[in-house]
Amino acid sequence: MSSSYKVTLIPGDGIGPEVVNAAVRILEATGVKFEWESYAAGAEAFEKYHEYIPKELTESIERTHVGLKGPVTTPIGGGFSSINVALRKQFELFANFRPIRNLPAVPTRYPGVDLVIVRENTEGLYSGIEHEVVPGVVESLKIITEKASTRISRFAFEYARRMHRKKIHAIHKANIMKLSDGLFIRCSRNISKEYPEITYGEHIVDNTCMQLVMNPYQYDMLLLENLYGDIISDLCAAFVGGLGLVPGANFGHECAIFEAVHGSAPDIAGKDIANPTAVLRSGILMLRHLGEENAANHIRLALEKVYTERTHVTRDVGGTAGTSEFADAMVEALHTIPPPQPELHEVEL
């Protein structure tokens, strides 16, 4: 615990500034003190600094070791490379962690989902190594290394052991990509032997999509390389009410950056209708990372209250409230619910 936490804030663009500002208000309402160091990234930063990731932003993360980030738009089919991916590579944030849990009274097809997705964050098809071989033919390289595959497997199994999770499935397409995905599952299989209390399985990614939709409860934790992790995360977000609700964290050995699973959602940007819950729940993960368990649990209780009452929830989950009305209700709830005592059995969300 500290009297004040320095945190690098990247509001991002599209719905980013709206949802991040709402989350910041709610985080501050817990009484935890933050010193936010706020920086633009992406197209907005380029206009100002002629850099997509300004030096000042990099230096801030090196100083604070913790970031809370909104989505930054990645141009499709051309333009600059993803800032999200670049930050993960620059700070070696090798583990992308995405817990999927229902909130009360959000209409979904599947109640009581409790899944954890662990995604390798630094390589695979996200290596961004693409070139045109001859006009009309391009090549994109999928890089899988023993080092990164072992490191992410170790992260997943350590988390499972610490949080008493029961099962990990490594997800792959090693029947087709025999070398690359073959290496990935060989590494996870090797690591799994050191954790006999955790059941280990392997499923092919296309079958996993079907299995998830048929019965998501058969899985406990999913361990995936980069691209499969991206796709399966959005699929799993739908189990609990959509992208507006699902948080994420990127962990490295030195730094951690907390961000929602969703993108900049330009279709709803600037209208005060986006749901800030995904960024806020990323803030819950950040509070736990900082050791502020009570504040994290306090927000969790306030979320349960606001969602159970349903009068101030946003449209994506069937309500009518705007982003700021939801934030007001959360601040009010934090002021009326007493802060909880530390819980014996910690849950993330």
Ligand code: ATP
């Ligand atoms: P990216 O490829 O940049 O990760 P994405 O494919 O995940 O982006 P989003 O920009 O997140 O796509 O948006 C997908 C859909 O989900 C859009 O229709 C958007 O309106 C909706 N959506 C995303 N985030 C939110 C949110 N916070 N609140 C409400 N709706 C959202």
